[in-house]
Amino acid sequence: MEYRRLGGSGVKVSEVSLGSWLTYGGSVAEQQATACVHRAYDLGINFFDTANVYMRGAAEEIVGKALRGFDRDSYFLATKVYFPMGDGPNDRGLSRKHITEQCHASLRRLGTDYVDLYQCHRYDEGVPLEETLRALDDLVRQGKVLYVGVSEWTADQISDALRIAREMNLDRIVSNQPQYNMIQRRIEAEVVPLSEREGVGQVVFSPLAQGVLTGKYRPGDAPEEGTRAADPESNRFMRELMNESVLTAVDGLRPIADEAGLTMPQLALAWVLRQKNVSSAIIGASRPEQVEDNAAASGVELPSELVHQIDDVLDGVIRRG
Numbered sequence: 026m027e028y029r030r031l032g033g034s035g036v037k038v039s040e041v042s043l044g045s046w047l048t049y050g051g052s053v054a055e056q057q058a059t060a061c062v063h064r065a066y067d068l069g070i071n072f073f074d075t076a077n078v079y080m081r082g083a084a085e086e087i088v089g090k091a092l093r094g095f096d097r098d099s100y101f102l103a104t105k106v107y108f109p110m111g112d113g114p115n116d117r118g119l120s121r122k123h124i125t126e127q128c129h130a131s132l133r134r135l136g137t138d139y140v141d142l143y144q145c146h147r148y149d150e151g152v153p154l155e156e157t158l159r160a161l162d163d164l165v166r167q168g169k170v171l172y173v174g175v176s177e178w179t180a181d182q183i184s185d186a187l188r189i190a191r192e193m194n195l196d197r198i199v200s201n202q203p204q205y206n207m208i209q210r211r212i213e214a215e216v217v218p219l220s221e222r223e224g225v226g227q228v229v230f231s232p233l234a235q236g237v238l239t240g241k242y243r244p245g246d247a248p249e250e251g252t253r254a255a256d257p258e259s260n261r262f263m264r265e266l267m268n269e270s271v272l273t274a275v276d277g278l279r280p281i282a283d284e285a286g287l288t289m290p291q292l293a294l295a296w297v298l299r300q301k302n303v304s305s306a307i308i309g310a311s312r313p314e315q316v317e318d319n320a321a322a323s324g325v326e327l328p329s330e331l332v333h334q335i336d337d338v339l340d341g342v343i344r345r346g
Contacts (some may be wrong), residue, residue: 027323031101040298041074042306072100073214074103105243145178199225217302270342294322
């Protein structure tokens with residue numbers, strides 16, 4: 026496993042990280058989830074990502090239990106705050122109240138004294154950015170959070186946060202967690218250039234396009250019952266991809282993967298990791314074998330001619346805007 030600095034910070038995280046959205050605490054039994062976490066750790070993955078909203082805290086509890094047998098300083102643990110955790114008016118968003126209360130709740134569920142990375146799961150238009158950043162800075166100063174990040178923020182939102190942090194002498198954002206893969210490349214136009222200048226690393230989710238880039242969904246075939254694509258809740262990030270043109274284009278990547286001696290998931294992950302602003306790519310896994318296959322993409326260098334072949338095959342289905 027290769028390691029990269031998280032943005033401009035000094036901490037190093039594994040190129041491949043393990044997430045828990047739609048899996049741990051939900052469709053994957055605790056025993057399976059624990060097996061995946063342990064195999065990831067054995068393979069050198071030190072970055073584990075979760076969020077309070079994943080199964081309303083159940084994912085955090087399972088990830089925390091799975092990591093309990095390892096030395097706390099040997100892994101990097103990330104969680105998030107923003108989405109509703111109750112029905113009250115203050116049970117959501119990025120107010121000082123919600124951030125502070127949810128950080129404490131996450132620490133209890135994870136069974137730890139601090140999280141390495143605390144991320145704003147989305148941008149909150151209804152709360153002054155100064156309030157959000159001050160609340161996060163307070164948690165850093167208290168030692169409950171080591172680094173601060175965001176998820177799915179625009180370039181303007183990230184820029185505003187960095188400016189305010191400079192002006193108010195607050196701890197600054199070191200990472201952004203966007204959707205990014207061979208097809209969905211929207212961050213390349215504005216978010217990546219800004220982040221490269223400012224030392225903000227991308228911790229990307231959906232590097233396999235929710236499974237589409239693994240090649241398991243074939244053109245002309247309806248998604249099998251029980252798969253993510255067949256679940257209306259689970260497939261919301263892949264709806265724009267589940268059509269004949271995209272699936273046919275993805276099918277055309279098979280000979281490229283074969284030529285490179287890679288599996289389809291490894292090809293997709295290696296493509297994401299060639300972007301130097303990417304600090305880590307978050308995978309999801311329900312079996313340890315999937316973790317092994319995905320982790321093998323770390324350190325793979327794709328030749329430029331092969332990258333050009335990928336662009337030619339996917340031309341017409343790439344989402345840039």
